[in-house]
Amino acid sequence: MNPPFTEGSRRVLQLAGAIAQAAGIRELQPEHLLWAIWLDESRGAEILASRGLSHAALSQRLPLPCSPEELNTLRGKSAESPSLPHGVTVGEILASAREHVGNLGRHAxxxxxxxxxxxxxxxxxxxxxxxxxxxxxxAALQEVVSRTGESQEPLDAGIRLNSSPAPQTDQSDLLRILDAAANRAREGLRVIEDYVRFSLNDRHLTEQLKECRHRLAQTEQRLPAAQRLAARDTRGDLGTTLHTRREMQRQSLVDVVLADFKRVQEACRTLEEYGKTLSAEFSQAAGQTRYAVYTLERAVLQTAHALDRLANRRLYLLLTESLCPHGSGPVVRAALSSGVDVIQIREKQMKDRDLLAHARRVREWTAAADCLLIINDRPDIAALVHADGVHVGQEELPAAEARRIVGPEKLIGVSTHSLEQAREAVLDGADYIGIGPVFPTSTKSFSREELAGLQYVSQATGEIALPGFCIGGIGLQNLDQVLAAGARRIAVSSAICSAADPGAVTAELAARLAAVSGSGS
Structure with a gap:
């Protein structure tokens, strides 16, 4: 069980979120956390002040995104600010804090x-x-101990053991252990990176894995290179001749990747534990790499699973009753009989009971036609009608929170309007992303700056392998432009809902998407 946050820490996280929002950033960054710690004037701020930090010095290095006059307002609004999603780095910071405090005892x-x-x-x-x-x-640990009196050392039971100095062979054995673990971790990361690069063709995750491998290499540099090589004894290593039958058999590329993720995680844990005998910094660096690998494991395997699950799902209909002149029922039935692959119920104004009844009807129709059903922004409704998933926007529930409601087997879609948001959606556990808006739409109004456009289509489809449905004003008249930009999946609304013949439009869209299916899945 994760240890709880103190009232002061909760204030700091709320204030960090408010600072991020003032900067126009949609996710929490480490500099926002540092500023919030300083402004809260609690123990963390005391430590910073004792080391000579001043408001002016911090402002010079990391400018606060608001004026001094706005600062008090910012403080007051921090408690009202919604929690922001955070990236891998802030996730690692919070995980490190939880691990440290978790070692202090159950009431810490x-x-x-x-x-x-x-x-x-x-x-x-x-x-x-x-x-x-x-x-x-x-230095920070010493500051914390001096102010709190806490210690992670075992209690003194009053027993004294006569210990002799560690034999010289211990150092050689330690280096052999660390050398083998570092080699396993680095080699395993390379195996995974090759899969992501050549099989998934995912530039974003390839770069994430490369960064992780380079971080591991930096950790290895803390080991004395000459002594490490001198201690290596590959010919005398029993492990080179010990193999299980299961270890030598893999059924698929994904099986290989899964096994290597476990191999890397175990190796990082070995580096972390035995590294404690060298220095806290070495051990902690190995631990942070392990946390990053956990996140990448989910992202890589979820991408592979989503590509398989959505392999032949290319045409996605956003169903809104008000856009259907003859009612949504005829539109749904016509689309289902003409090749639509996914239907999303998107009703922002419908009352809950009406929405539930509507969703149950559409669920029956889609289930009979082997079409996926997604509910927009309502994981509760999705769970009640046994939909295939839920779709959330940048202002709605984070993907992780939506998944807690609908469960691990359901699809989570996330709207993205920039490459940064798409990258975060991958790491946050999305099963697919919306890419857009590509063109102006009849369902939403966008300024010129808010339109992601065809350039974003090219960027997202060129970098991210996770299935992406391009959305926003797409129809028969401009589909070729979207396909030329790299799209292989689209989401449409009025193009089908408002058509005089929804079935005919659905069939033509599906046929044109199928014609380019050989260019990508």
């Missing part, structure tokens, strides 16, 4: 001092400021 809570300690353990945009304060992990 995560304070602002623990958030600051975790910031020193993870390389981020806040690291240069902490480096100038000479506030590394060891």
């Amino acid at each position: 809570e995560i304070g602002t001092e623990h958030l600051l300690l975790a910031l020193t353990r993870v390389s981020s945009s806040a690291s240069p400021v902490l480096g100038e304060l000479q506030l590394g992990t060891e």
Whole structure:
């Protein structure tokens, strides 16, 4: 069970979210967390002040995205600000804080001092400021202990054992263990990277894995290179001749990748545990790599699973009653008989009971036609009608929270309007993304700046392998432009709902998508 946050830490996280929103950023960044710790004036701020930090110095290195006059308003609104999603780096920081406090005992809570300690353990945009304060992990830990009295050392039971100095062979054995684990981790990451690069053809995840491998290499540099090689004894390693039958058999590429993810995680754990005998920094660096690998494991395997599950799902209909002149029922039946693959119920104004009844009717029709049913922004309705998934926007529930409601087997779709949002959706566990808006639409009004356009279609389809449905003003008249930009899946609304012959439009859209299906899945 994760340890709880103190009231001060909750204030800090709320304030960090408010600062991020003031900066116009949709996700929490390490610099927002550092600013919030400083402004909260609790133990974390005391540590920073004791190391010589000032408001002016912090402003110079990491400018606060608001004026001094707005600061008090920002403080007041922080409690009302909705929680923001965070990327991999902030996730690693929070995970590090939880792990540290979890080792203190069952009643320990995560304070602002623990958030600051975790910031020193993870390389981020806040690291240069902490480096100038000479506030590394060891120094931060000493500051925390001096203020809280906490210790992760075992209790003294009053028993004294006579110990002799460790034999010289211990150092050689330690280096052999660390050398083997580092090699396993690095080799495993390369195996996974090759799959993502050559099979998934995913530039984003390839870069994430490469970054993880480089981070591991930096950790390895802390080992004495000459002594490490001298201690290596491959010919005398029993493990080179011990293999199980299952270990030598893999049924698919995904089986290979899954096995190598476990191999990397186990190797990082070995580095983390045995690395404690070298230094806290080495152990913590290995631990942070392990956390990053957990996130990448989900992203890679979920991408592979989604590509398989949505392999032949290319035409996606957003169903809105008000756009259907003759009612949604005839539109749904015509679309189902003409080749639509996914239907999303998108009703922002319909009353809950009416929406539930409507969704149940459409669920019956889609199930009979082997068509996926998605509910827009209502995971509760999706769960009640046994829909295939739920779709959320950038302002709605985060993907992880929606999944807690609908369950692990359901599809989670996320709307994205920029490459950064698409990358985050992949790491946050989305099964597919919406890419757009491509053109102006009749269902929403967008400024010129808000239109993602065909350029974003090219960027997203060129970098991210996770299934993406291009959306926004797409119809028969401009489909060729979208396909030329790299799209192989589209989502439409009025093009079918408002058509005089919904079935004919559906059939033509489906046929034109099928004609280019050989260019990508």
